[in-house]
């Protein structure tokens with residue numbers, strides 16, 4: 645079984661600030677990490693490989709520094725990696741990103757057919773959750789989003805059964821391979837890197853693919869040229885003026901409940917007044 649996992653290197657959003665005057669994102673000194681959602685995809689792919697054998701290839705599209713993310717993936721135990729990097733990819737929106745990734749995965753699959761593609765549910769910087777479905781559509785793969793667990797993969801029947809979390813419950817879905825899974829967060833825990841894999845990662849020569857190596861002939865579909873999205877403005881939301889109100893619980897349950905009721909009653913009366921509602 646050949647599994648491809650798409651990962652993105654992202655700035656650690658816990659450390660990002662927006663410039664108060666220019667409203668631009670201040671990236672200086674912000675460490676780059678593997679998109680946290682993608683760690684669940686890597687771990688699930690490795691678990692499948694542990695169960696069924698085969699190979700896990702990880703791919704990322706990004707600047708040359710994204711090599712660090714791929715080295716980490718090797719330390720976790722993946723077999724191969726591909727860094728898709730070319731000035732021609734710069735300025736790509738989700739449409740152009742999914743086009744480039746889909747074409748590169750096709751090229752990877754030409755040597756060793758791909759049964760399953762994983763992405764994270766979304767990234768912590770772009771946050772659109774569009775790239776996974778975009779790849780699936782372009783490659784004609786069965787799309788399984790918000791997957792929480794993989795119950796069964798039957799390579800003879802070419803089928804996969806997964807648990808998909810949806811509003812109000814869990815759906816158990818069975819479909820045909822090849823498929824693309826967008827993996828939900830909190831579904832597993834990334835393993836520790838072994839010493840052997842850390843040595844392998846340090847020595848590994850990361851293959852860098854430009855657009856030609858990825859098999860992309862139509863340059864109008866990648867980078868800025870292939871990106872119809874326009875970001876008109878980026879701004880930080882204004883901090884809320886209202887502060888959280890603390891209720892002292894040390895006064896005991898009865899007094900705490902009474903204080904809570906008082907607070908809620910006065911707040912709802914104020915809100916009703918503001919909205920011009922009559923309270924009965």
Ligand SMILES: Cc1cc2nc3c(=O)[nH]c(=O)nc-3n(C[C@H](O)[C@H](O)[C@H](O)COP(=O)(O)OP(=O)(O)OC[C@H]3O[C@@H](n4cnc5c(N)ncnc54)[C@H](O)[C@@H]3O)c2cc1C
Pocket residue numbers: 650651652679681682703704705706733734735736737738739741742745762763764765766767769770771772773774775776871873874875
């Ligand atoms: C007009 C415009 C210009 C842009 N220019 C640039 C630019 O120059 N440089 C730049 O870095 N970004 C640029 N971006 C951002 C870029 O479009 C997004 O980073 C990218 O499309 C991924 O979207 P997302 O972060 O919302 O991912 P999501 O759709 O939320 O990601 C879902 C999953 O897809 C996979 N995935 C996403 N991105 C990648 C990737 N690059 N490689 C492998 N797997 C991936 C991951 O598994 C991820 O969990 C630009 C965006 C716009 C709108």
